[in-house]
Amino acid sequence: MHELCSKLQNINIMKDIKLIKIKKLKTKEIYHVSLDGKDTGFKGCEKYKNGTIKRFPYYERDGIIIQKYDSIKCITTSAKTQPKSGISTNESKGFGFTNPKGVASFFYYFQNRFPNVSEVEFIASGKTKILGNKLHITLKDFYALEKQTDTFVKAKRNEGENLYQRILSTVFPKKISPPDRKKYVPGSLSGYLKEFINIELSSEDQLDLKEVFVNSELSTETLISTRTELDIVYFEDVIEEFEKLYCQVTETNTLEERWQTFFKKHTWIFSQIFSFPAVFLKDKVNVGGHSISGNTDKVVDFLYKNKITNNIAFIEIKTHLASITNRTPYRKPNIFSISPALSGAIVQVLDQRNRLLKNFHSIVGDSGKSLNSTCVVVAGDTKSLKKKGQKESFELFRWSNKDVIIIPFDELIEKVKILLSIFKKQ
Numbered sequence: 001m002h003e004l005c006s007k008l009q010n011i012n013i014m015k016d017i018k019l020i021k022i023k024k025l026k027t028k029e030i031y032h033v034s035l036d037g038k039d040t041g042f043k044g045c046e047k048y049k050n051g052t053i054k055r056f057p058y059y060e061r062d063g064i065i066i067q068k069y070d071s072i073k074c075i076t077t078s079a080k081t082q083p084k085s086g087i088s089t090n091e092s093k094g095f096g097f098t099n100p101k102g103v104a105s106f107f108y109y110f111q112n113r114f115p116n117v118s119e120v121e122f123i124a125s126g127k128t129k130i131l132g133n134k135l136h137i138t139l140k141d142f143y144a145l146e147k148q149t150d151t152f153v154k155a156k157r158n159e160g161e162n163l164y165q166r167i168l169s170t171v172f173p174k175k176i177s178p179p180d181r182k183k184y185v186p187g188s189l190s191g192y193l194k195e196f197i198n199i200e201l202s203s204e205d206q207l208d209l210k211e212v213f214v215n216s217e218l219s220t221e222t223l224i225s226t227r228t229e230l231d232i233v234y235f236e237d238v239i240e241e242f243e244k245l246y247c248q249v250t251e252t253n254t255l256e257e258r259w260q261t262f263f264k265k266h267t268w269i270f271s272q273i274f275s276f277p278a279v280f281l282k283d284k285v286n287v288g289g290h291s292i293s294g295n296t297d298k299v300v301d302f303l304y305k306n307k308i309t310n311n312i313a314f315i316e317i318k319t320h321l322a323s324i325t326n327r328t329p330y331r332k333p334n335i336f337s338i339s340p341a342l343s344g345a346i347v348q349v350l351d352q353r354n355r356l357l358k359n360f361h362s363i364v365g366d367s368g369k370s371l372n373s374t375c376v377v378v379a380g381d382t383k384s385l386k387k388k389g390q391k392e393s394f395e396l397f398r399w400s401n402k403d404v405i406i407i408p409f410d411e412l413i414e415k416v417k418i419l420l421s422i423f424k425k426q
Contacts, residue, residue, distance in 0.1 A: 057096035102149030334389025
């Protein structure tokens with residue numbers, strides 16, 4: 001007990017820690033740390049004439065001034081980049097990052113991950129990055145960091161208080177009641193959701209979550225902004241998925257099926273093709289008259305219909321590797337004929353339309369009409385048309401073709417990218 005009291009007394013003794021100027025140069029002044037009136041030889045600060053200040057974090061132990069961090073030796077600020085909180089400018093406390101909002105703990109972790117960084121410099125603008133042995137951090141990013149660590153500290157404090165109250169309520173049930181439900185700490189929702197990000201929501205869960213947002217007190221502007229952000233993420237994911245399929249450089253038996261699976265998953269993409277409001281109707285439709293889908297009869301990849309008039313539209317899918325024109329000119333100079341793959345796809349979709357008309361009601365019923373229905377072939381890539389005259393020959397052919405719309409894959413994804421750019425502008 002006597003030893004404990006002695007230690008507590010030593011802790012409470014205030015050391016006289018100050019900075020003393022030991023050198024004045026043309027561009028800066030150098031300060032050492034003094035302890036109880038004696039120069040310790042530890043450089044505590046450099047003040048530059050342009051307003052820049054370099055502080056060297058330290059602490060006192062057993063009458064000796066010691067560098068506070070293992071690797072971070074210096075924190076640099078200027079008159080315009082001095083944080084309002086998060087770092088200490090008090091010489092008696094040894095400078096460095098502060099604890100109340102959790103910033104100090106973050107930088108102890110940071111130095112373990114980046115042991116080569118010896119200086120942290122605050123900047124007014126630009127991008128937070130590590131150059132050599134220096135971390136350049138913007139005030140904006142630092143305040144965002146502080147906000148997140150503060151949320152974590154508060155959440156942990158609440159968890160601790162709940163735990164202690166739960167223990168006491170078990171031991172003294174008549175004096176201490178069990179804790180209330182865990183308090184929500186503003187700003188902690190993101191962390192909470194990320195903790196359970198891999199869970200699968202049932203359809204009921206999704207409806208409940210939707211109801212929470214719709215019936216919340218969030219402003220209409222906030223809800224619209226949130227929906228826009230989600231749409232941006234969705235479009236970016238669709239584009240990424242598309243481009244992964246686009247990396248396929250060799251025709252395979254499954255490539256066309258993979259494209260069909262992709263478009264079935266994102267049926268709205270084809271709605272961008274038509275000049276009328278088109279909606280998805282069916283996929284893999286058997287046009288032989290026996291059943292909706294089958295293996296023995298001819299099958300059209302996708303059926304769409306005009307949302308207002310119910311008129312049917314046919315879509316036939318090939319792959320992005322399908323040739324559009326022949327490789328060699330049909331007539332010189334620079335006249336190319338359409339490839340067998342594309343002409344075959346055109347005949348195929350026209351034949352499917354003809355067969356459907358003969359068996360229309362047994363296949364589609366009252367869900368659509370067929371009045372000179374639009375036919376679409378999605379095939380090839382205009383980037384493959386590298387020879388002089390190939391693009392011109394293709395354009396002349398497809399826009400003179402009145403019965404079938406021909407859309408290359410690269411044009412189709414470009415429509416999606418345009419939609420993404422519109423959402424980003426909003």
